[in-house]
Amino acid sequence: MKRLIKLEHVNKAYRQHQALDDVSVSFDDGQTTVIVGPSGSGKSTLLRTINLLTQPDSGTLSIDDLAVDFAKPISSAQKIAMRKKTGMVFQNWNLFPNLTVRGNIMEGPTVVLKQSKTEAAAHADELLKSVDLLETADRYPNQLSGGQQQRISICRALAMQPECLLLDEPTSALDPEMETQVLRVLLELAKQKQAMVVVTHNMVFARAVAERIVFVENGRIRYDGSSDGFFNATDERIRHFLAGISLSEGSSMA
Amino acid sequence: MKRLIKLEHVNKAYRQHQALDDVSVSFDDGQTTVIVGPSGSGKSTLLRTINLLTQPDSGTLSIDDLAVDFAKPISSAQKIAMRKKTGMVFQNWNLFPNLTVRGNIMEGPTVVLKQSKTEAAAHADELLKSVDLLETADRYPNQLSGGQQQRISICRALAMQPECLLLDEPTSALDPEMETQVLRVLLELAKQKQAMVVVTHNMVFARAVAERIVFVENGRIRYDGSSDGFFNATDERIRHFLAGISLSEGSSMA
Amino acid sequence: MWEIIKTATPQIIAAGIRYTIPLTLLSFAGGIFLGVITALIKLVVPSGNPVKKGLIRILQGIAYFYVWLFRSTPLLVQLFIIFFGLPNLGIKLPAFTAAVITFSLNTGAYSSETIRAALLSVPSDQWDAAYSLGMTETSVLWRIIFPQAVRIALPPLSNEFIGLVKDTSLASSITIVEMFTVAQQIEAKNYEPLVMYMLVAALYAVLCSVLSLLQGWLERRTSRYAQEGDEAVD
Amino acid sequence: MWEIIKTATPQIIAAGIRYTIPLTLLSFAGGIFLGVITALIKLVVPSGNPVKKGLIRILQGIAYFYVWLFRSTPLLVQLFIIFFGLPNLGIKLPAFTAAVITFSLNTGAYSSETIRAALLSVPSDQWDAAYSLGMTETSVLWRIIFPQAVRIALPPLSNEFIGLVKDTSLASSITIVEMFTVAQQIEAKNYEPLVMYMLVAALYAVLCSVLSLLQGWLERRTSRYAQEGDEAVD
Amino acid sequence: GQKSSQNSAKLVTSKTLTIGLEGTYAPYSYREDGKLKGFEVDLGKDLAKEMGLKVKFMPTQFDSLVAGVQSNKFDMIINNMGITKARQKKFLFSTPYIYSQSVLITKSNNTKIKSVHDLKGVKMVEGTGTDNWIQAEKFGGKIVSSPEFATSMNMLRDGRAQATINSKEAFAYYVKQKSGADLKATDISTKDIPATKEGIMMNKDNTGLQKQTNKALEKLRQNGTLKKLSEKYFGTDITEK
């Protein structure tokens, strides 16, 4: 399978803290990778690095036919070219408060992809329908519940038809029903060989979508392999990390 | 068991939308209630109503020995008196960006409860330790990961030692390990008969903490009863809502 | 007294239409243009290759110097030097042109600070979200950041606009006979400074009220999206 | 020319120390006080019992009128009326007092708009979070909202402060011999208006530069907590 | 062009006499019915006609008059400029066209101040930087500054100042307009304050213009125009020594 995104020897330090510690990892075309790891381990930083929103101190990144060296300054044109290949769903949604729901989704397609307004609007409405939010199209984000905003931010990223979708906690504000719906959307995308990198804390969800799991801890990659391999790992650290689910399951999912 | 919080015939409309539709529900002292329901069903609005952050159009609320009628103006003093009895953890964390992590937690105790700085700081550090974040005490919120901010907002609410803790999605940004940790904290609190109302989408988590489940849909209460009764319900709507978990479980938790 | 008001009013209004209003509008437009440019230059973080970096640093130096110079010295002196001083260097500007240039430069220096603050008040998350869509800096600025910053910048910018209306009276020192000067000339004959001052104040008030109404309307328009319903201060 | 500068400088500085600086400081303090009060009154949503509601409405009416009046009329006229007009009503203020009152009222009207915008720029989530802790409105304002608003308000308020320094020169119209007047008096003897104007501009520049430095320092202090590291404009 | 300026007048705008004045000092220059009027305005018009030029008035504040003539924004200033030694060092003057008398103005009921010798420690109001200011200072007055004539009069009437030294003509005109003002003027003997000679002020190196102006002024004096203007605006002839 083609290597789509490739990070090599990436380091990022915040004063006291090494958020990414010599990370080398790659993501393949057409594959769904789930990144898991403790809170504060560097997962968001990793996604932001791929999206060139955070510039690490050193290392290299290549996406498709483009590559950058983080030790050197990166031109805006280069950043934009690379960002167009990925679509990002933020942990905090980051919707544009000054645009309506539909406007949020149309923004990228019209401004960046130069789609016509009608075309972009039609596509936006289609996406909204797929997450059951068509009736909110003309509202502003602050008139929506958390879960509604979450879903709209997924639509916004999907509207760009990126080569690789980067999702940071795409289901954290969703109820099981919605989770299923988003899961279905993602599984459908996976079937169409849409490459995806998903950060999630929801192991049930992770199992459902992951073709591959990357486990990050303290800014280092501790596991990188199959989903089954991860959930059945004998590694002490992983077992402990996963213990959470079993505990919850054990203690009351009788 | 003593009724601690009691809502009666509460209505709240946002222009087109009836967010709360004749809601009557009460929460008991010493009990942990979990509120579940589809995204946009009114769960956050319900919590905000209890905390007097949203003023419904009509209905009444009583907490402990205090009561208000939403049809009438409510004095600030009354609001403050009632708010002191509850502690709120927001879906979006809402930490104070201008205060350090420790400052965020100390704010309520020093300003509202008039604790001494040293006392409040000691208590804050204790709470931070319990969620494994003592080393972040002097950082500002925007230097923290999502999960870290989430946990700190829980500490901030706990520091007020409220009669009832209101939590909106307290685990949405947490990994399983942290989830377990927060779960342990909540279970410990439950053991100490701390009343809690928890909104969550995480059914595993819900099962683990809930003594009682309230299911909300379209601003109405559809189920209000035991946790077991909910998860084993024969009601079509509830089964469908819960189907999400089974689907994920069924499809890949082999 | 009514006699005085009746004869003076049309003369003052004529001066307003001839000088005060065009001066204000032209200068404000120029000032906002300069203010936006300057604010952006100040906010850029120098990056890219050394040449580009050096260029940005030089531009920033100029921007800081410009803002410092025009905020630190009295407007009257600026007018004076541009009109009476520049001819010594061979630059001879007509009074109206000199006034527009000076007021624009002055307004630009002040408003750049206001605009800078407003741009900074938009959370960096919004930049992230827009960049992640592959938008260029210019698009992000125009389509995402400015619309949110405008809401914050409007009241202080209105202050500057309304202040400018009245500052144009300083143009009298470089031979422009605007509203205030006309009032003073009439007063020189009738010796009723209080009446004349109140009259001219009333006429300014009419002008400024129109601007205030405009501000209110713009504020409502630009904050359509902001929280409605729940009160902030209760 | 050096002779002129050497003799004029100490005289102008003396006037600055005697009038310009105290006038500015007193008026700005008064203005900010009025500005904060007015901004808060404007922002309150009338609620509570009918009497309280009515009272709030009246206060808001006064606040709107006050801001309108003092923004819409020229400062010079305000000074003039308070100094020369009020004696007709039996209120005879010494020039310095009249100047401080006028400048405070004027600064208050302008700064109230700036402060209002800055307060509005703090997300309502922050009110929610603070209220939920049981904090009183006053505590929320002082401890949570103001510290965040200050960051946004500082540049436009600095504009107003620096503007005020120079507006104090208008006090000459009510007999106060501040820096500019002294310069004019000297100039009337030496007939070097350009030199004198540049000199007084330089002295104002020194004063305002100190204020600009102070602004920079305050800005850094009040935004310690703001995003560091990742650039906004790249 | 030092040489050519010896003979021919340099003009800011060719064929036009550009005149700077304040326009805010009746009866010298002020506005009535939307038009500039006054003794000095009429004088300017007549001068220009005499010199075969069009005329253009530029009303400006006092400081700017000086700067304007220095930087060649106007050809001349006709604005009550007393011919003094200090000014003559920096500017050219025409021959005097007015001999202006100063008076001491007080409230009508003031009996304490009878002459300039009673001014020691008295609170006086004077225009910033005027000749009157210098006089008042000389006689020991405690001076507050005022931006314009009407303000000075207001200060006297409000009791915020006790006296002012000012132009006799300006006060005469003021009293004519405001008959209710309870102010009086005391003539100051020419020994204490000699009458000021007012002249037209021009740029230092415009000797050509000075010559032409003097010639035209002399003509106006000869044919009685100057006298007629003086009587029209001041009621008496103050154009002769």
Ligand SMILES: Nc1ncnc2c1ncn2[C@@H]1O[C@H](COP(=O)(O)OP(=O)(O)OP(=O)(O)O)[C@@H](O)[C@H]1O
């Ligand atoms: N300010 C507002 N204006 C208009 N509609 C609003 C506003 N706030 C909330 N709503 C609507 O009210 C409904 C209830 O919102 P609420 O936030 O209570 O949902 P929720 O149950 O918490 O959802 P989630 O699980 O997604 O957080 C939603 O449909 C939402 O769109």
Ligand SMILES: Nc1ncnc2c1ncn2[C@@H]1O[C@H](COP(=O)(O)OP(=O)(O)OP(=O)(O)O)[C@@H](O)[C@H]1O
């Ligand atoms: N601006 C910053 N300044 C200082 N430290 C930072 C900053 N941003 C992130 N960090 C630190 O870097 C580490 C990695 O953060 P990151 O957001 O990548 O974590 P994460 O894996 O996404 O966690 P979570 O699951 O809680 O979202 C954390 O310890 C965080 O505190």
Ligand SMILES: [Mg+2]
């Ligand atoms: Mg994260």
Ligand SMILES: [Mg+2]
């Ligand atoms: Mg919610």
